Amino acid sequence: xxxxxxxxxxxxxxxxxxxxxxxxxxxxxxxxxxxxxxxxxxxxxxxxxxxxxxxxxxxxxxxxxxxxxxxxxxxxxxxxxxxxxxxxxxxxxxxxxxxxxxxxxxxxxxxxxxxxxxxxxxxxxxxxxxxxxxxxxxxxxxxxxxxxxxxxxxxxxxxxxxxxxxxxxxxxxxxxxxxxxxxxxxxxxxxxxxxxxx
Numbered sequence: 001x002x003x004x005x006x007x008x009x010x011x012x013x014x015x016x017x018x019x020x021x022x023x024x025x026x027x028x029x030x031x032x033x034x035x036x037x038x039x040x041x042x043x044x045x046x047x048x049x050x051x052x053x054x055x056x057x058x059x060x061x062x063x064x065x066x067x068x069x070x071x072x073x074x075x076x077x078x079x080x081x082x083x084x085x086x087x088x089x090x091x092x093x094x095x096x097x098x099x100x101x102x103x104x105x106x107x108x109x110x111x112x113x114x115x116x117x118x119x120x121x122x123x124x125x126x127x128x129x130x131x132x133x134x135x136x137x138x139x140x141x142x143x144x145x146x147x148x149x150x151x152x153x154x155x156x157x158x159x160x161x162x163x164x165x166x167x168x169x170x171x172x173x174x175x176x177x178x179x180x181x182x183x184x185x186x187x188x189x190x191x192x193x194x195x196x197x198x
Contacts, residue, residue: 012072012073012074012145012148013071013072013145014070014071014072014073014078014080014104014120014145015069015070015071015104015120015121015122016121016122016123017070019121019123020068020069020070020121023065023068023121024065024068024083027061027062027065030057030058030061031058034050034053034054034057034058034185035054037050037054037185037188037189038050038051038054041188049184049188050188053181053184053185053188056181057181057185060174060177060178060181064174066082067082067116067117067118067119068082068119068120068121069081069082069118069119069120070120071118071120073145073148073149073152074152075152075153075154076088076090076091077089077090077091077093077094078091078094078106078118080118080120082118089108089118091152091154091155091156091157091158092155092156093108093109094106094107094108094109094158095107095108095109095115095158095159096158096159096160096161097146097149097158097159097160097161098161098162098163099127099131099134099142099143099146099160099161099162099163100131100162100163101124101127101128101131101132102121102122102123102124102127102128102131103119103120103121103122104119104120104122104143104145104146105117105118105119105163106118106119106120106158122143122145126143127143130142130143131162134162135162142160142162146160
């Protein structure tokens with residue numbers, strides 16, 4: 001951001017930062033809750049099950065929200081952070097920007113043939129309706145940040161498009177795993193006091 005200001009460029013917020021804070025805060029809250037339950041099961045027969053439940057749920061949630069980032073865009077590139085450390089990706093390494101409902105998926109060049117994906121969460125009140133109208137063929141303006149990125153003086157601008165929502169089966173599989181872990185968690189929670197009382 002300092003480089004952008006020094007070069008006269010103006011950095012613009014890509015996402016709706018409140019949602020990034022909510023995602024990361026929820027991730028920390030779930031980790032603390034499962035860690036506490038694992039700690040409370042120390043010295044009991046259910047320690048191993050609690051530990052595996054905690055690790056499984058933590059890894060699954062982490063994999064699902066790992067790509068969520070917050071950041072700004074200027075003529076130098078995209079300045080972002082997923083957790084704590086700020087990074088910058090130059091425009092020449094940005095392969096594509098996809099507008100999917102209330103998200104911007106940014107595909108960037110990784111090591112070798114791999115591609116990394118950054119997900120910026122937009123304000124759903126402003127972008128969700130516009131996305132569906134756009135997908136149905138209405139002449140609606142895309143999110144403001146896409147217009148700003150399009151207007152930047154960039155040598156190799158990335159392709160910008162709206163993309164269909166991800167496949168429903170991916171969401172169903174993920175939700176199935178989440179429901180399974182929640183049921184195991186509730187079963188362990190409600191069966192633990194009765195096991196101790198006997």
